[in-house]
Amino acid sequence: MSTLSLEPTAAGRAFPLPERWLCGLLVLTLLWDLSGLDMAVMRAIGAGHGFALREQWLLARALHDGLRQAMALAFLLLCGWALWPRASLTRRERMTVALLAALSLLAVSLIKNTGLTSCPWDLQAFGGTARWVSHWAWGQADGGPGRCFPGGHASSGFAFLALSLPWLAPPAGVVRRRTAGLRWLAAALGVGALAGAVQTLRGAHYPSHTLWTLLICAGVSLAGWRLAQAGSHGPAIARVRHGWREGLRLLRPLLVPMACTLAVLWLSRLGLSVWQADRVSHERAWALLLGQGLRFDGVLLGFIWVLPAAFTPWMALHRRTWHAWTAFLRVYGGLALLLIGFMELATPAFVAQYDARPNYLFVEYLGYTKEVGGTLLKDHAAHLLAAAVLLPLGAWAFARLSRAGTPPTPPRAWQALAWSALLLVSLAVAGRGALGHRAANPASAALTSDHLVNELPLNSLYTVAYAIYQSRKSEAGITYAELPRAHVIERVRRETGLPDSAFTRDDLPTRHWQATAHPRARPLNLVIVLEESLGAEFVGALGGLPLTPNLDRLAREGLWFERLYATGTRSVRGIEAVTAGFPPTSAVSTVKLAKSQRDFFTLASFLKPHGYESTFFYGGESHFDNMRSFFMGNGFDRVVEQKDMPADAFIGTWGASDGDLFEVAHRAFERQPADKPFFALVFTSSNHAPFEFPDHGIELVEQPKGTVNNAVKYADHALGRFIERARRSPYWENTLFLIVADHNSRVYGPSLVPIDRFHIPGLIVGGPIAEARRIHTLASQIDLAPTLISLMGLSGEHPLIGRDLSDPAQARRPGRAILQFDKTQAYLEDTPGGETQVAVLQPDAPARLMTYRDGQLRDHAGGNADLIDKAQAHARFAQWAYQERWHR
Structure with a gap:
């Protein structure tokens, strides 16, 4: 680590190192977590019915939506400043600052989108459905929507902490006035703290979420800055300028397996689409297959390759590590390609049986090798033969295509940082499949009225992985709509046709006395x-x-x-x-x-x-x-x-x-x-x-x-x-x-x-x-x-x-029936006019009102909010009946 050249303070003492500040921040954050003050603060702000300031105009519109847009503009200005020909800082320093700001935002977003911690306003104590679970209990679902820890809004300010580092931790031998750095530090801390406080007052985040966001952004910024400094000096060695040819050599171990993966996915998708051409044409969905297919293939590539890609530029710093790393990438890429190929080869048989891409049912059946194995041997021998031939052939082809080429010229550390950040950001964005607040999910491709056509743009490894993720997230399944518990219970009781006096226990809401009509x-x-x-x-x-x-x-x-x-x-x-x-x-x-x-x-x-x-x-x-x-x-x-x-x-x-x-x-x-x-x-x-x-x-x-x-x-x-x-x-x-x-x-x-x-x-x-x-x-x-x-x-x-x-x-x-078809639930009810209306509930999508007549399901021209409410209430009730053990 380089020695800092900083002006002494008035008392003659050196300015504290940023690392000391970071350690102090870590101690403060841990002490806050141990204190248990999070819930005390939220109880002081909120009440049993929710948070009074949640939709307050100043907080929700000006300081949430407005501040977010302002900080997006500030980030664009930061990128422009990094590319500007002349400035007081070197271009490399400016590029490093911009990259570190982007990495800080990305780190918070990745943690937030994989976490299961729900927001305070989702808790039962404040009118929601989730129970309180500490963010230290990583991977434990709380019954709510999750994706709340750490604070994303606060990161829009704290990500700019990197702006202070060129002045507070300049390169060795460089003397700069720390005043400018302190101003940038104060600005970043002020904006981030304001954003975090706004979300706490609205009930969206605990105070600890803001502290952890600050810690993550500060850690990413300081670690990245020190790493870039370490590569900016040292023994002078002959290095060729890292041009586009060197970039291709650097990326070749990644591009070959990615290209092979895309080829496999598109060959499979093309075959499935031709097989189901009548249904695709009926829905006029050929453009959907192209656009959404590329999107979800990018999601899969992002998840598989984001971490290996981020490490690859650093492995190129030395020839020895490069050779070992490329060998690892060949094995990793080959195994990933075999798994993807296996899933796509298994898809036609699964579609023929269940009219859907493989889902959690595919995983469940893997545990019953005797029954499933016997069925495959006797009913799907052709598929097994195709897999036995095509998978080894594909492995052989990949082994030839991925043979090691000319190694790239070792980049400098700052170049490795730039490549790493570029790959990390690109593949992380591809893995999210969206630039908005919510990442892509299967509902993003559900744009037609044919469920199989909606699944063709996806890929089978993704559908299985998503099904596993959903099953681990909550044993109770998908929440189609959040409704007050009292309303759900009242609605379900009413639909039984029984009087209120028949129900005998409040703790078991549907327990009632049934008197026989046939003694x-x-x-x-x-x-x-x-x-x-x-x-x-x-x-x-x-x-x-x-x-x-x-x-x-x-x-x-x-x-x-x-x-x-x-x-x-x-x-x-x-x-x-x-x-x-x-x-x-x-x-x-x-x-x-x-x-x-x-x-x-x-x-x-x-x-x-x-x-x-x-x-x-x-x-x-x-x-x-x-x-x-x-x-x-x-x-x-x-x-x-x-x-x-x-x-x-x-x-x-x-x-x-x-x-x-x-x-x-x-x-x-x-x-x-x-x-x-x-x-x-x-x-x-x-x-x-x-x-x-x-x-x-x-x-x-x-x-x-x-x-x-x-x-x-x-x-x-x-x-x-x-x-x-x-x-x-x-x-x-x-x-x-x-x-x-x-x-x-x-x-x-x-x-x-x-x-x-x-x-x-x-x-x-x-x-x-x-x-x-x-x-x-x-x-x-x-x-x-x-x-x-x-x-x-x-x-x-x-x-x-x-x-x-x-x-x-x-x-x-009027009769009714409830049907579960994979992730979609349908609530059927006869109307007094002799028509059967259907409320169709899909994840992450509004309910659809349809009519079932002559074996066909069609969109209903009118409205029936009451039927949709019945459907949503029964779906939510089933979740609670299992979670709360009401069915006894």
Whole structure:
């Protein structure tokens, strides 16, 4: 470090080194954090309903918006001054100051945009939804939007601290009056402190956020300044001027893998777009693919390469470090390229199944190698072969293209700083994908009414990474709209159709007493048959293919739901809705979340006090999707799974066939004591790719055997045989059977939400059903549990928000259904005029009001703020019901 030449003070003492000031600032910041004064200050400023000065004109408009614009202009002037031909400081010093100001802003922005700490005005104590979590608990979500620490507004002033350093810490041998430096220091501190104070008064930041912003900006500025000084003198060595050719040599280890990445992404995007050309053309989205595709490829490149790129110029200072670094970049770039290539090769199969790019479901399935591996080998052998050929070929091509070239001439330290700052800023901006306050996210490309077309500009590694980030951020999923808690509870209660007097506890807002409309002399048994992937398109009685003659016949014997809709696209979502009556969220199903593994309401937990024994029957391995843990922790008494199947059972990739599973369940029901009521959930799996089932029993619909149509016909055959055997058994007269699908086999279509693919069959049949009836009310899977409780002749307390559709009064109300399609939620409701209106909720986008008619979803010309409010309230309620453990 160079020695400073500074004027002595009046007392003859040397001016304190900036490093001493920095250490003092660090101590002050840590002491403030330890004091716990942040919340004391905010409580003195705010109240339970919020912060009175949040929208005050002087603070919000003049000193927030106005000051931000003024400082943006000041930064442009700083850049102009750095490039000006003549000035009292050398151009290198001016360039260094400008770069350090930019790096300070960038450092604060990067930390802020990756943090999970929410602002004070987001806390529950001030009318928000988040709980207080210290910014030291890095990576721990607080239930709010996050991205508040440190203070971005204050950085607009503190970033200019670098302006004081040419006078307060001049190069060795240079004497300058420190007065100018002190003035710049005072100005930067004053503007930054003012900006921080404004945000604190508005409730946007804690005082500690401003202190940390000052510390970060000061640290970046001083460290960068000292580094630039260290490279400005020293042994004189011969160096060629660092021209554009040297720049290309310096950047070559970065440009080659980036270019290869872009080539892979665009070849994949082109192939997907040609495959889906009809849908792209229908939405007139070819320009969208180009513009947004470049944007999100830049986001991916920014995240992958921002740090390696920033280090690369420094590694060029010495030949030895350069050779080692370029070798590392080849390996790093090659691995990144292989991962990107793998994800793009996996995309067509995922799109074919889920009509979307890979998302969190892709990650979930990686944990089940037996089931998924078997499915891939039997159903997607061509994709595996393509990956086995193309990935090694791509690795070989990259190895040849990335061979080391002529090393660049070692740059000077200040040149390395300039290159590093340029690369860091460029790739960080590319990684954000936006220059505004909010970084780009998938909603930025959601500009059409076709959800798949909206995802084509993205890339699959990004969609998976973003899904993982969202899942880690909050177990409760996406918050589509912030609403007051009291309003949400009141709205959800009202939509149940129950009077206020029915609700029994304030701490469990939806817990209420349900009195049965069907008193019974003795409690009825309950068997739920959850049919794998049986969408309405395969059911003749719902206008689908003639593949289910047994179910079609049974539909004339019981309560048949004409307009029943699944809540999601996965089995665990169906389990969550049917057995627990829980509404969907964008998060992982509660079957897999931590807070719902104990004391979470299910039909089994409700029936246990009534003396019921509950069993889960599954032909596969019950650890799949965490089913065993969820069921055994929430009221079920035992699990019968693949290991319990007979030795001669047909075992496929996903377990025992439906016929073998029903045989085991039927025998168990026959052994059940007549005076011991039972509840059984029988979850089938034969109608799951790769569609394996026994050779006997049905006449195939088509060839080859392993198709969805053949599997549906076999599943219907096994179901019909089971019901007929049950009908001849003693337990039939005292047992209700619910036959319902968990979801459709494939959920796809040129729409934001392909509603027709959520339509599923639902039937309640059995000895106690004296009269067949068709229920035309629009219904959701979450309505089945309260309907069953009533039909069983039971009364009791529970938290279910579904409706008892066996109650004529409830059946006459306008029906509604809630559908979760990846990150999008749809709330359907029938109107008095016979129209089905839909509120579509998307992340980071306003709600859309649409109409569903003749299988098509179209924008609604009028308005219905009430429906949007219902949708947002139910979506927010589901989050709180999980987070606050209300569903018990």
